[in-house]
Amino acid sequence: MRDVAWRSARRHPSREKQGEVFRNLLAVQAVETFLIRMGVKTGRGSDSYDLAAQLSLDVADLEILGVGRLECRPVNPKAVHCDVPMETWNDRLGYVAVAIEETQATLLGFLPEVQAQQVLLDRFEPLTNLFEALVVKENSLSDWLVGNARDRWIDLKQWKPQGNPLAAFCHTPVVERPVEQIVTAINQAQDDEALWSESDRLWQIAPEHPQAGVRRVLDLGLALEGNGIALVVGVLPKEDDGEVAVLLRIAPLQQVYLPQGLTLAGLYPDGNAFARVQARESDNLIQLKFQANLGEKFSVQVMLGDCSITEHFTA
Amino acid sequence: MTDSLDRQLQALLAEACAYPAESIARQKALTQFVAVVENSGKLWRGAGADRDLYAEALNENWLYLLQRIETYDPGRGAVMTWINFYLKNRLKDVQMARQKSLDRKIDWGDEVGLNPWETLPDPHSNPWATVEDNSEPPRENLLDVINLWLRSDRSLRRMHVLDRPDINGAVVIGNRLPPPKKWKELALELNAKPDTLTNFYHNRCLPKLRSFLQSKGFG
Numbered sequence: 340m341r342d343v344a345w346r347s348a349r350r351h352p353s354r355e356k357q358g359e360v361f362r363n364l365l366a367v368q369a370v371e372t373f374l375i376r377m378g379v380k381t382g383r384g385s386d387s388y389d390l391a392a393q394l395s396l397d398v399a400d401l402e403i404l405g406v407g408r409l410e411c412r413p414v415n416p417k418a419v420h421c422d423v424p425m426e427t428w429n430d431r432l433g434y435v436a437v438a439i440e441e442t443q444a445t446l447l448g449f450l451p452e453v454q455a456q457q458v459l460l461d462r463f464e465p466l467t468n469l470f471e472a473l474v475v476k477e478n479s480l481s482d483w484l485v486g487n488a489r490d491r492w493i494d495l496k497q498w499k500p501q502g503n504p505l506a507a508f509c510h511t512p513v514v515e516r517p518v519e520q521i522v523t524a525i526n527q528a529q530d531d532e533a534l535w536s537e538s539d540r541l542w543q544i545a546p547e548h549p550q551a552g553v554r555r556v557l558d559l560g561l562a563l564e565g566n567g568i569a570l571v572v573g574v575l576p577k578e579d580d581g582e583v584a585v586l587l588r589i590a591p592l593q594q595v596y597l598p599q600g601l602t603l604a605g606l607y608p609d610g611n612a613f614a615r616v617q618a619r620e621s622d623n624l625i626q627l628k629f630q631a632n633l634g635e636k637f638s639v640q641v642m643l644g645d646c647s648i649t650e651h652f653t654a
Numbered sequence: 655m656t657d658s659l660d661r662q663l664q665a666l667l668a669e670a671c672a673y674p675a676e677s678i679a680r681q682k683a684l685t686q687f688v689a690v691v692e693n694s695g696k697l698w699r700g701a702g703a704d705r706d707l708y709a710e711a712l713n714e715n716w717l718y719l720l721q722r723i724e725t726y727d728p729g730r731g732a733v734m735t736w737i738n739f740y741l742k743n744r745l746k747d748v749q750m751a752r753q754k755s756l757d758r759k760i761d762w763g764d765e766v767g768l769n770p771w772e773t774l775p776d777p778h779s780n781p782w783a784t785v786e787d788n789s790e791p792p793r794e795n796l797l798d799v800i801n802l803w804l805r806s807d808r809s810l811r812r813m814h815v816l817d818r819p820d821i822n823g824a825v826v827i828g829n830r831l832p833p834p835k836k837w838k839e840l841a842l843e844l845n846a847k848p849d850t851l852t853n854f855y856h857n858r859c860l861p862k863l864r865s866f867l868q869s870k871g872f873g
Contacts, residue, residue, distance in 0.1 A: 341762050345774075350872075352796055353832035354773055362770050369760040376757065390872055391864035394796075395830035395855075415771055425837045426852050439770050446758040466758060646857045 340368045350390060362413040363387055363399035366437040369444035370401055370411040379473055380404040387411075397424040400431065403473055407432045413439045414447065419460055423453045433472040436463050477651045480574045480583055481633055483553045492555040495571060496546045514540060522550045526578065531628035535586050538575060552576070552584075558592070559641060559648055567592030568601070570641060570650075581633050583654050588626040589618075589641060597622050598643055605629060606638040606649075613637070659694055663733035666690065667723055684720055691737060698738040703745055707752060711745035718744070796872065797831060803866055804828050813862065815854050821846055827859050 344364035348357040364387060371381050382402035386392035400408040410431045414421050421436040436447040448463025451472055478489060488494075521541045528534035541551045552575035559568045573586035587605065591597050597618035603625050604615040614627045631637060631654035640649045670683035691697055700708035719740060726736055768774070804810060810823035821844050829835040841848040 356832045372760045444760045
């Protein structure tokens with residue numbers, strides 16, 4: 340184990356960097372050994388093994404196959420705190436503190452999130468909490484329909500973004516029509532286009548109406564290179580139980596138009612796309628509409644250049 | 655023999671129960687009870703378990719049982735049976751807890767003594783002399799090569815944060831080479847948010863640096 344860490348470390352000309360890389364990889368391998376014993380599948384595709392990342396960042400990530408990356412921070416056995424550099428704050432399933440000694444390593448505890456570069460060790464949770472973090476986080480649309488959603492998905496009715504009014508998230512012009520008429524139109528809609536146009540109308544007038552379905556928004560914020568962008572996911576139950584209609588909609592938060600080339604895709608569990616749309620030069624909105632059977636799994640991916648964000652759903 | 659032991663223990667328990675809980679009289683009775691049990695030779699010995707763990711289990715067992723002497727039901731069996739039943743379970747708990755903590759310790763498994771918190775020995779040496787050394791020796795000129803690239807590759811300057819040509823690849827990568835400038839410091843200098851810089855670095859700069867190093871045969 341240690342010779343792998345050593346060989347990686349000695350590639351670096353700076354003595355401090357050598358020590359840092361050596362300790363980081365010891366921590367990664369200690370956690371990897373522990374997880375393998377517990378039957379978790381790990382890989383070596385992480386930044387912690389990559390020369391460019393080692394050179395320019397202080398990272399100790401461990402690849403959990405098919406799920407994401409776990410940060411394994413080395414801790415001096417005499418220390419009372421754990422260092423968690425800023426460059427590890429994103430894109431991690433969580434953080435494990437690992438005491439590194441001359442003859443052994445000890446896994447001290449786990450945190451799902453950090454917001455400071457130094458965390459006191461007694462803030463760490465029991466190691467057993469780690470296992471919850473190692474599963475793909477899914478959003479359940481049937482839960483959404485009964486009012487339960489993970490915190491990061493905000494109810495569009497309650498959302499107060501800076502600048503843009505809610506109306507910007509519907510591109511169907513408001514028309515004065517009685518609510519009952521719109522509801523009837525929703526129930527009689529022959530296809531997804533008609534369904535969502537009518538639903539937009541109902542949403543603008545009466546978002547609380549039971550037939551208006553559920554819409555939640557995720558602020559994609561800085562994740563896409565400083566372009567403020569929001570992803571709205573709308574769900575409507577269908578007449579025949581067992582199916583839901585799904586709307587995916589992307590709109591800009593600060594600019595008028597979406598960045599050209601921004602892609603929105605719906606993916607099957609195997610990663611292949613079943614639908615995809617790309618923003619052209621002057622698009623202020625892009626969207627996808629489809630239907631899913633309850634229990635069906637899919638993912639939503641938003642991409643711009645090298646950056647992408649993926650959210651996982653069960654209908 | 656066992657019958658008379660059991661009668662004795664039952665009598666002691668009954669006496670203890672007759673006194674109010676926490677009273678001195680009860681405590682005296684229970685102390686005698688424990689002494690008789692431990693001297694009886696009938697207490698389960700732990701069947702070869704680690705002595706420390708057994709002692710811990712025994713201790714916890716007493717703490718547990720003496721709080722609930724009223725729950726002993728003579729109809730269900732002898733007092734010793736009652737005590738030994740809980741003792742065996744307690745030992746299992748203690749063993750499992752110890753095992754869990756052992757699982758968190760990872761032994762390096764090699765003989766090499768190396769303090770990871772001190773400056774590592776000369777990279778030209780190999781503490782694992784028996785390991786076949788196919789790895790690259792340290793390239794003293796790695797930083798020189800990168801610095802040259804930063805100065806000469808124009809595309810690095812054209813790659814920048816939206817509306818901020820001053821926050822470009824050459825500047826940010828340059829500041830991250832050892833010894834790196836801290837993100838907060840760099841953010842202050844460039845008048846930007848630290849997470850704008852880290853995102854820019856991860857998404858744009860790092861892939862560029864990586865492919866440059868690969869093209870030069872490093873990493």
